[in-house]
Amino acid sequence: MAETNMMASSKGSVNSFAGKKVWITGHKGMLGSAVVRSFANEGAKLLLTSHAELDLTDQAAVLAWMEENRPELIFHVGAKVGGIHANATLPADFLRDNLMIQSNVINGAHRVGVQKLVFVASNCTYPTKAQQPISEDALLTGPLDDSIRAYAVGKIAGIELCRAYRKQYGCNFISVIPPNLYGPGDNYHPQHSHVVAGILRRTHEAKVGGKSEFVVWGDGTPRRELLHVDDLADAMKYIMLAPATHDLYNVGCSHDLGISELATIIAKVIGFEGKIVYDTSKLNGTMCKLLDSSRIRSLGWKPKIEEKAGLRSAYEDFLHLLQTPEARARIG
Numbered sequence: 001m002a003e004t005n006m007m008a009s010s011k012g013s014v015n016s017f018a019g020k021k022v023w024i025t026g027h028k029g030m031l032g033s034a035v036v037r038s039f040a041n042e043g044a045k046l047l048l049t050s051h052a053e054l055d056l057t058d059q060a061a062v063l064a065w066m067e068e069n070r071p072e073l074i075f076h077v078g079a080k081v082g083g084i085h086a087n088a089t090l091p092a093d094f095l096r097d098n099l100m101i102q103s104n105v106i107n108g109a110h111r112v113g114v115q116k117l118v119f120v121a122s123n124c125t126y127p128t129k130a131q132q133p134i135s136e137d138a139l140l141t142g143p144l145d146d147s148i149r150a151y152a153v154g155k156i157a158g159i160e161l162c163r164a165y166r167k168q169y170g171c172n173f174i175s176v177i178p179p180n181l182y183g184p185g186d187n188y189h190p191q192h193s194h195v196v197a198g199i200l201r202r203t204h205e206a207k208v209g210g211k212s213e214f215v216v217w218g219d220g221t222p223r224r225e226l227l228h229v230d231d232l233a234d235a236m237k238y239i240m241l242a243p244a245t246h247d248l249y250n251v252g253c254s255h256d257l258g259i260s261e262l263a264t265i266i267a268k269v270i271g272f273e274g275k276i277v278y279d280t281s282k283l284n285g286t287m288c289k290l291l292d293s294s295r296i297r298s299l300g301w302k303p304k305i306e307e308k309a310g311l312r313s314a315y316e317d318f319l320h321l322l323q324t325p326e327a328r329a330r331i332g
Helices: 002-010 030-038 059-069 084-089 091-112 146-169 195-208 229-241 259-270 307-322 325-330
Strands: 021-025 045-047 073-076 116-120 173-177 180-182 213-217 226-228 248-250 275-279
Touching: 021 030, 021 059, 030 229, 059 091, 073 091, 073 229, 084 091, 084 146, 091 116, 091 146, 116 146, 116 229, 146 173, 173 229, 180 195, 180 229, 180 307, 195 213, 195 259, 195 307, 213 259, 226 229, 226 307, 259 275, 259 307
Parallel strands: 021 045, 021 073, 073 116, 116 173, 173 248, 180 226, 213 275
Antiparallel strands: none
16 A cells, blocks of 8 residues: 555645646535635635536536546535434435445546545544544444444445545545534534534524523533534645645544533533533434544644634524525524
8 A cells, every 4th residue: 555655646746726627526515615715815726516517426427527627636525414313314315325426526536537636534434432542544443333324334435435546546535534523604404413513503592592501412421523614624725735645634633522511612602601401312422533633743734723713603604694594404
């Protein structure tokens, strides 16, 4: 693998985004929107396709579009995503759609000679009992969390597909694994949201409803590492420009919070002074998922956004959505 990595990293090295044709899949989602924002002053030609314009599960359509538009760099963000409840109830949808999307984009990137591709995976790809903090070498070393198994298997397949094209064809395809993301553009749906968005919404509703308490799913003991979506966008661009010494990078902040701690911080950000209660009938999910991000730190990258400031930006985004009728689908 070392020889293949060297071959892939030297092939088509990227020195600047200026003038480059950059395709950002899933550009309307939380992460995709952050990547687009980060390109405001780069001088790149962004290629942005909505689902209505290009269905990433349609192999023929994806390849035809790529052959016509010839992207040079790809940030492959587009995926079917959701929280614990969505993954537990819709496993076939998550596995099927993500396998198709990844296969079409990654194979197409090889077919049209893309210079470099960065694929976004998930920390749920790691075994539930992986040693903490979790290094990239822990992938495929143990069982996955049953509540999110289908999504995890799909993302593992994406990582391995990038590795396979890298090994067989020398493609410069690299995967990143972030922790729990939060920030502007999140999905605040009452059933399908991730942990930060879900707690933030329920806290806000308790405050404006004059309630004496709000509910957190689970018992509050699991721990989660959080990363602001703008920090991940910055890391992805950093990796796109950096010489590739590995094919997989964890991208985290290197510390975690208990769910109960997170709920307390969110309550302070929102200004809710009531009681926090825990619904133990809901799934906890994996108890701890702290990433070892020393590999990307060795390249010189580190996060910039402190959690309280990041959570304030997420709450401001939520308040904006409440006033934006066309965006209410993200609230439900």
